[in-house]
Amino acid sequence: MAAKHYYVTTPIYYVNDNPHVGHATTTLYADTLARFKRLDGFTVRFLTGTDEHGQKIAKAAEQAGVAPKEFVDRVSQKFRDMCDGLGLSEHYFMRTTYGYHARVVQAFFQRLRDKGLFVKRTYEGLYCVACEQGYSLSSLVDGKCPIHKTEPVKMNEENYFFKLSVFTDLMRQRLDDETRDRSKDVAGTIPNAMSLQPATKRNEILGKLREGLDDVSVTRKSVTWGVPVPGDESQVLYVWYDALINYVSSLMKDRVDETSTAAPDLDALIKADDFRNYWPTAVHLIGKEILWHHSAIWWSMLAGADIPMPHTVYTHNWWTVEGEKLSKTLGNAIDAVELAKRYSRDAVRFYILRDGPNRSDADWRHEQFVNRINTELAGELGNLLSRSLGMLEKYCAAVVPGAGSGNAGAKELEQIAKGLPNKLREAMDQFAFPQALDAIWELVRRANRYVDETQPFKLAKDPAKRAELETVMHSLLQTLRVLAHVLPPFLPDASEKMKAQLGIARETVGGLDEACCWSEAFRGVKTTKGEALFPRVEG
Numbered sequence: 001m002a003a004k005h006y007y008v009t010t011p012i013y014y015v016n017d018n019p020h021v022g023h024a025t026t027t028l029y030a031d032t033l034a035r036f037k038r039l040d041g042f043t044v045r046f047l048t049g050t051d052e053h054g055q056k057i058a059k060a061a062e063q064a065g066v067a068p069k070e071f072v073d074r075v076s077q078k079f080r081d082m083c084d085g086l087g088l089s090e091h092y093f094m095r096t097t098y099g100y101h102a103r104v105v106q107a108f109f110q111r112l113r114d115k116g117l118f119v120k121r122t123y124e125g126l127y128c129v130a131c132e133q134g135y136s137l138s139s140l141v142d143g144k145c146p147i148h149k150t151e152p153v154k155m156n157e158e159n160y161f162f163k164l165s166v167f168t169d170l171m172r173q174r175l176d177d178e179t180r181d182r183s184k185d186v187a188g189t190i191p192n193a194m195s196l197q198p199a200t201k202r203n204e205i206l207g208k209l210r211e212g213l214d215d216v217s218v219t220r221k222s223v224t225w226g227v228p229v230p231g232d233e234s235q236v237l238y239v240w241y242d243a244l245i246n247y248v249s250s251l252m253k254d255r256v257d258e259t260s261t262a263a264p265d266l267d268a269l270i271k272a273d274d275f276r277n278y279w280p281t282a283v284h285l286i287g288k289e290i291l292w293h294h295s296a297i298w299w300s301m302l303a304g305a306d307i308p309m310p311h312t313v314y315t316h317n318w319w320t321v322e323g324e325k326l327s328k329t330l331g332n333a334i335d336a337v338e339l340a341k342r343y344s345r346d347a348v349r350f351y352i353l354r355d356g357p358n359r360s361d362a363d364w365r366h367e368q369f370v371n372r373i374n375t376e377l378a379g380e381l382g383n384l385l386s387r388s389l390g391m392l393e394k395y396c397a398a399v400v401p402g403a404g405s406g407n408a409g410a411k412e413l414e415q416i417a418k419g420l421p422n423k424l425r426e427a428m429d430q431f432a433f434p435q436a437l438d439a440i441w442e443l444v445r446r447a448n449r450y451v452d453e454t455q456p457f458k459l460a461k462d463p464a465k466r467a468e469l470e471t472v473m474h475s476l477l478q479t480l481r482v483l484a485h486v487l488p489p490f491l492p493d494a495s496e497k498m499k500a501q502l503g504i505a506r507e508t509v510g511g512l513d514e515a516c517c518w519s520e521a522f523r524g525v526k527t528t529k530g531e532a533l534f535p536r537v538e539g
C-alpha cells in the first residue's frame with residue numbers, strides 16, 4: 001500500500017503583532033492533528049510560519065527605527081519561540097521573506113497574467129492599512145473599518161486587478177458539490193472531506209458567492225516592502241496575495257533554484273512528488289477573520305493557475321476572556337506560553353482542545369481552566385494511573401499479571417479500547433476535538449468505575465480470589481497502556497510520563513489499531529510508580 005500523506009497548515013502569522021492565544025489555538029489544533037495522523041500511520045507535513053510583507057510592516061519597522069528585514073526577523077522569532085514554548089512536534093516554519101518563496105510567487109503571477117486573468121486599471125477607493133485591504137463604502141461601519149474601527153484612507157493608484165468574477169460559478173459548483181467523488185483527486189486520503197468545515201462556514205461563503213465576486217486589486221504601487229511584480233518594478237504584490245501562495249511554495253522549496261535568473265518551471269514543480277504527495281489533500285486551519293481569502297480568493301487563484309483546490313478549510317472562531325473581548329486596551333491577553341510554564345504545556349493544550357472556539361466563540365475562564373486540571377487531568381486520568389500502579393505494587397510486586405479468570409467489566413474495557421480508533425478518526429476528521437477527548441475519557445471513566453465496582457483491596461484479602469484480582473489489575477494496566485499510546489496528540493508530555501511509569505517507554509506499536517488492543521507482551525512488564533501526572537493546583 002502506498003504511504004498515506006497528510007498536510008496540515010496554520011495560517012502564516014502576520015508579524016505586526018506579538019503571538020497571542022488565537023495563534024496558540026490554531027497552532028495547537030494543527031499540532032494535535034499532525035500528531036494524531038502520524039500515530040495513525042500517515043506521513044505528515046505540518047506547516048506554520050510568518051507572513052512578513054506589506055505596508056503595515058514597513059510602517060511598524062519605520063516606527064521601531066529599524067529596516068523591515070530586521071524588524072520581521074525579530075517578530076518572526078517570537079512566533080518560533082511560541083512554537084517551542086507550546087512543544088510543537090516536527091514542523092516546517094515558513095517565512096515569506098525566503099527567496100524561493102518570492103520566485104514561486106512571481107511564477108504564479110506570471111502564469112495568471114499569461115492567461116489574461118489580470119487587468120490593469122486605476123484603483124480608487126477606501127483602504128484600511130491595518131487590514132491591508134480595500135473596503136467599499138457599504139461595508140464600513142459608521143465610516144470606519146469594521147475590524148479596526150479606524151477611518152480608511154483614500155487611495156488612487158493604477159493596480160493589477162485579478163478577474164475574480166471569472167470564477168464565481170466554479171466556486172459555487174465546488175461548494176454545492178461537497179459529496180463529489182474524490183477518488184480521482186491526487187493522493188485522495190481524507191475520507192468524507194468537505195470543502196469548508198464546519199458547515200455553517202460553507203453556507204456563509206455560498207451566500208456571498210450568490211452576490212457575485214468583484215475583481216480584486218492584487219498589487220500596490222506606493223509600497224516597496226513586498227514581492228515585486230515580474231516585469232513591472234513599479235508595483236509589488238499585495239501581502240495577502242503573496243502569503244496565500246506559501247501553502248504551495250513551501251512544498252517546492254527544495255526544487256527552486258534561488259540563484260537562477262530563469263523563472264521556476266511551475267509545471268515541473270507541480271508534477272514533482274514533493275508536491276503531489278501533499279496537494280491537493282491539504283487541510284488549512286484558519287481563524288474566521290480570514291475565511292474569505294482562504295476560500296473564494298485562494299481557490300480562484302489556484303483554479304486560474306490550473307492547480308487543484310485544497311480539500312479542506314477548517315475555520316475556528318474566537319476567544320473572549322472572562323466574558324470580555326480580547327483587547328490591547330483592556331490588557332486581558334492570554335499568554336499561552338506563560339501559562340504553559342506556570343501550569344503545564346499539557347494543561348494549556350487540554351483546555352484549548354476541550355473548551356476552545358472550535359465550533360463557536362469560546363470564553364477563556366481561568367476558574368474553568370483550573371477546574372479542568374483538577375478534575376479530568378488530576379482527578380480522573382492522574383488518579384487512575386497512580387491508584388492502579390499503587391495497587392499493582394502492593395498486590396503484584398509492580399509486575400503486570402496475566403488475564404486471570406476474567407469478568408464482565410474487563411470485557412467492557414477491552415471493547416471500549418478497541419472501538420477508540422474509529423471514534424478518534426471520525427472526530428479528528430471533523431475537527432471535533434472535544435468529541436475526541438470524550439471518546440478517550442469514556443475509557444478513563446469506565447476504568448475508574450471498574451476499580452470502585454471490583455474493590456481490589458477486598459479481593460486482595462482473600463487468597464481464593466487471586467485470579468479475580470489479577471483480572472482487575474491486568475485490565476487496568478492494559479487500559480493505561482492503551483491510554484499512554486493514544487494520548488500523545490492530546491497530552492504529549494503526560495503520555496511520555498505514563499509510558500515511563502508503565503515500563504513501555506521503548507515499546508513501539510504498528511499503528512493506532514494495534515495501540516488500542518490488549519497486548520500479550522505487556523504481561524510480566526515491571527512498572528515504576530512515579531510522581532503525580534498532574535499535581536492539583538490552587539488557582
Ligand SMILES: [Zn+2]
Binds near residue numbers: 147
Ligand atoms: Zn481594518
